[in-house]
Amino acid sequence: MQDTRPSQKDAYGLILESIDGGIYHPGDRLVESELADRFGVSRTPVREALQRLETQGMLTRDGRSLIVASLDHTQLAELYVVRGELEGLAARLAARHAAPEEVRVLRDMLDADQALVNDPAALSRANRRFHKQIHLASHNRFLVRQLDLVHRSMALLASTSLAAEGRGRGALEEHAVIVAAIEAGDGDAADRALRDHISHAFVTRLKLDAAKVEAAT
Incomplete structure (x- = not known):
């Protein structure tokens, strides 16, 4: 048997x-x-x-x-710096190498994710799928491997920044800018849009953590 x-x-x-x-x-x-x-x-x-x-x-x-494990403030900052660099590179390479079908998948994800804007947990899962699709569209296996490690560490964050008021809608708008740049084949714009997206997520995360500290004192 x-x-x-x-x-x-x-x-x-x-x-x-x-x-x-x-x-x-x-x-x-x-x-x-x-x-x-x-x-x-x-x-x-x-x-x-x-x-x-x-x-x-x-x-x-x-x-x-x-x-x-948990991440302290310094580790969190280090993680977001590395994530911004690698994600930006993935978007740049995706603008260069993504097949039309891969761009279509990103477009379909954008459309489907609109229905999840008021469900942070579901939107967080969709967000991971969206970013993973960009990683794959970079067509660089070594970069994908490193980003897998980074996103694995993101699991050590106790909550999603998408739970912050207005962040879900903002994140989806940022996703749309990223996809537009990839579709246009504009590597510089895709890199910049993805880095800005990660920066906004980091700012939101810091505000959430500051609010928790204030509430606990």
Whole structure:
């Protein structure tokens, strides 16, 4: 009989998806036995997946326990700087290499995402798909690999900046500018529009974090 249990790779992916999907938040403790039960795997692949995630900085130690890592202000700033540079490059390359069909997919995403403007969680998932499509349209596998790492770290943010009032609509308007530049084959404009988009997201994130600090004092 064929063994249909999840593999080690599946255990890693399932834990990562759980963090990315908000099932586990920064500071949450991950217990090997509980994860094995949740995902229906043995403890060995879970243990190996946890070790891998710790090495990648997705998990950190709290005494003997492993918890989902969080980003301090400096790490957040560093992440957005790198994201802006790499995302801008992806948009520039997409303007040069994207096939007409890939641009059409981006256009279709823009249209579909209008219905999600008042649903931050759904819009956040759509936003990731939109950015991933730009990464793929760059036709540079090494850049895509680095952006995957960056977006993996974005999962360590406890909330989406798209939840801020008016940010969802603004983000979609920025997406439209990015797609227009890619469609026109204007690499400079696409790079600039994507960097501006990331900058606006960072400003929103900083305002949200400042509001939380003020509310806690």
